[in-house]
Amino acid sequence: MGKLLHAGFARLFKSKIFWIGIAALAGLAAFACIGRYRDAVILPHAGYNTPDGLLFIGAMYAPIWVPVFVSLFVGTEYSDGTMRNKVTVGHSRLAVYLSNVVVCTAGVLVMHLVYIGVMLGLGLPLLGGFVEISANVLVIFFFCSLATMVALTSVMVGVGMLIHSKATGAIVAMLLGLALLLGALSINQVLNAPEIITDGITVNEAGELVQVEPYRNPKYLAGGKRAFFQFLNECLPGNQMMTIGQSVALPRDVWHLPVYAVLLTVVVTLGGAYIFRRKDLK
Amino acid sequence: MEYILTTNGLSKQYRHFKALDDLTMHVPKGAIYGFVGKNGAGKTTLIRLICGLQTPTAGNYTLYGIENGTKEISKSRRRMGAVVETPSIYLDMTAEENLREQYRILGLPSFDDIPELLRLVGLSDTGKKKARHFSLGMKQRLGIAVALAGNPDFLVLDEPINGLDPQGIIEIRELILKLNRERRITVLISSHILDELARLATHYGFIDKGHMVKEISAAELEAACRKCVRVEVSDTKALSRVLDGMEVEYKILSETQADIFAKVNISKLTMALAGENCELLGVQERDETLESYYIGLVGGGSHG
Numbered sequence: 001m002g003k004l005l006h007a008g009f010a011r012l013f014k015s016k017i018f019w020i021g022i023a024a025l026a027g028l029a030a031f032a033c034i035g036r037y038r039d040a041v042i043l044p045h046a047g048y049n050t051p052d053g054l055l056f057i058g059a060m061y062a063p064i065w066v067p068v069f070v071s072l073f074v075g076t077e078y079s080d081g082t083m084r085n086k087v088t089v090g091h092s093r094l095a096v097y098l099s100n101v102v103v104c105t106a107g108v109l110v111m112h113l114v115y116i117g118v119m120l121g122l123g124l125p126l127l128g129g130f131v132e133i134s135a136n137v138l139v140i141f142f143f144c145s146l147a148t149m150v151a152l153t154s155v156m157v158g159v160g161m162l163i164h165s166k167a168t169g170a171i172v173a174m175l176l177g178l179a180l181l182l183g184a185l186s187i188n189q190v191l192n193a194p195e196i197i198t199d200g201i202t203v204n205e206a207g208e209l210v211q212v213e214p215y216r217n218p219k220y221l222a223g224g225k226r227a228f229f230q231f232l233n234e235c236l237p238g239n240q241m242m243t244i245g246q247s248v249a250l251p252r253d254v255w256h257l258p259v260y261a262v263l264l265t266v267v268v269t270l271g272g273a274y275i276f277r278r279k280d281l282k
Numbered sequence: 283m284e285y286i287l288t289t290n291g292l293s294k295q296y297r298h299f300k301a302l303d304d305l306t307m308h309v310p311k312g313a314i315y316g317f318v319g320k321n322g323a324g325k326t327t328l329i330r331l332i333c334g335l336q337t338p339t340a341g342n343y344t345l346y347g348i349e350n351g352t353k354e355i356s357k358s359r360r361r362m363g364a365v366v367e368t369p370s371i372y373l374d375m376t377a378e379e380n381l382r383e384q385y386r387i388l389g390l391p392s393f394d395d396i397p398e399l400l401r402l403v404g405l406s407d408t409g410k411k412k413a414r415h416f417s418l419g420m421k422q423r424l425g426i427a428v429a430l431a432g433n434p435d436f437l438v439l440d441e442p443i444n445g446l447d448p449q450g451i452i453e454i455r456e457l458i459l460k461l462n463r464e465r466r467i468t469v470l471i472s473s474h475i476l477d478e479l480a481r482l483a484t485h486y487g488f489i490d491k492g493h494m495v496k497e498i499s500a501a502e503l504e505a506a507c508r509k510c511v512r513v514e515v516s517d518t519k520a521l522s523r524v525l526d527g528m529e530v531e532y533k534i535l536s537e538t539q540a541d542i543f544a545k546v547n548i549s550k551l552t553m554a555l556a557g558e559n560c561e562l563l564g565v566q567e568r569d570e571t572l573e574s575y576y577i578g579l580v581g582g583g584s585h586g
Binding site for chain 1: 336360371375383451
């Protein structure tokens with residue numbers, strides 16, 4: 001497998017999509033910092049003058065850019081037929097699969113670190129230090145984000161390795177990424193819905209606006225359904241990224257995030273490698 | 283005889299389609315083995331199986347005497363190179379970068395052999411040109427160079443001349459001959475372009491509907507492909523009487539055509555036919571070709 005990793009990393013550093021990804025994330029970080037700085041100059045008292053909330057924007061959009069990078073990087077092996085070169089010369093399917101997981105994960109983590117590096121390098125001098133979020137929370141979220149990146153990458157490598165067509169693989173991976181992102185938004189919305197609505201307003205017979213009595217929100221999830229949605233929120237990579245990107249304090253049971261990320265990585269990688277071993281290659 | 287590859291009752295089923303059916307073949311060491319069959323006959327399926335890209339449904343094969351399914355088969359595969367269907371090359375890399383990548387995959391310690399390999403396949407002057415901009419023939423030669431990385435002694439080429447222009451075909455042919463003669467590389471080459479195979483192969487395997495119809499050496503094939511004289515006459519009944527009288531072997535093809543499997547004196551034949559009130563209208567010397575031999579084996583039915 002060492003030989004495959006050596007070849008894989010050599011290809012990664014020559015890969016256009018990898019360098020485009022790095023440039024895009026660096027650009028996103030710079031754009032976020034400069035945008036916030038501009039807001040701070042224009043509206044100095046509106047509260048938009050700290051780097052809070054900017055550190056994990058790249059991670060929040062990972063369900064968009066990770067599938068693009070992974071599906072194109074892995075898909076090239078199929079479209080150019082070079083996957084055959086590895087198998088034909090005697091490398092095991094497991095080694096081929098795992099080497100792709102390792103190389104793609106490394107590529108994704110480098111891009112993630114580039115975002116964070118540019119954000120800190122530009123954001124701290126322009127905007128000063130973080131105010132709403134403490135350093136130890138940031139560090140914990142940073143390590144959680146690494147675990148989530150690994151999980152998300154392993155899912156996308158699975159899609160790329162099991163779908164023979166580069167175009168189809170890319171489309172499926174991007175749709176899956178989009179579903180993870182939109183799913184995260186929907187689940188968040190459902191979980192954040194208040195149990196009791198206290199600020200309802202209605203119009204009385206005289207045509208005046210009046211406040212209604214507090215009432216129970218029919219959309220509020222309780223019991224088993226809430227537990228299930230809570231589980232999805234902690235387990236799915238899109239939701240994990242959303243939690244990391246939007247929270248200012250550690251959520252209860254924050255350790256669930258890396259544990260689920262590791263579990264997802266292991267399950268998806270073992271399952272993907274098992275199917276890939278039995279797959280007929282062309 | 284020492285065999286590099288043998289298959290024994292090899293079968294491959296895709297859902298309801300049997301691509302290989304109890305196929306048995308033997309590729310001798312040092313041979314250029316022409317694997318002949320129609321489109322869809324199962325040539326590529328066999329190549330995918332021996333390259334480890336797919337697993338057989340039944341039967342087995344051995345590479346250098348090592349059976350598939352054993353752990354050692356991976357080591358055997360390191361001694362072979364293959365170009366399956368299309369050349370397996372990174373299109374966004376140069377020829378040299380592609381070879382470097384394959385050297386890394388093989389774990390070769392040095393890239394020193396790469397210029398020699400590029401020279402061998404005639405790609406030493408491609409410089410920084412990406413493989414994407416290569417002609418089909420250049421891509422095919424680069425694919426062969428990648429397959430030759432690590433100095434294999436068994437090369438598997440699947441339809442290597444498909445789509446090439448005449449110059450490209452000649453270049454690939456000369457390369458294969460050079461590899462076989464100078465580097466003693468055994469070559470398994472699948473094709474349905476029989477004229478081209480006839481210029482290369484030392485052994486043939488004819489496959490039809492996933493089944494090996496016949497394996498034969500080029501020498502045996504040459505002996506089987508007899509020369510003949512095709513004559514056109516006004517009356518083949520009269521020709522029959524004359525040829526019977528001359529005690530030569532012949533085959534009547536129609537009321538006016540026949541093949542004579544002997545050297546005949548045309549003057550004597552003309553005079554003898556004139557005595558039977560029969561005119562000799564034409565004479566043509568013919569060789570039975572690989573094509574006619576193949577058609578005789580598998581029939582001239584529709585292509586898959």
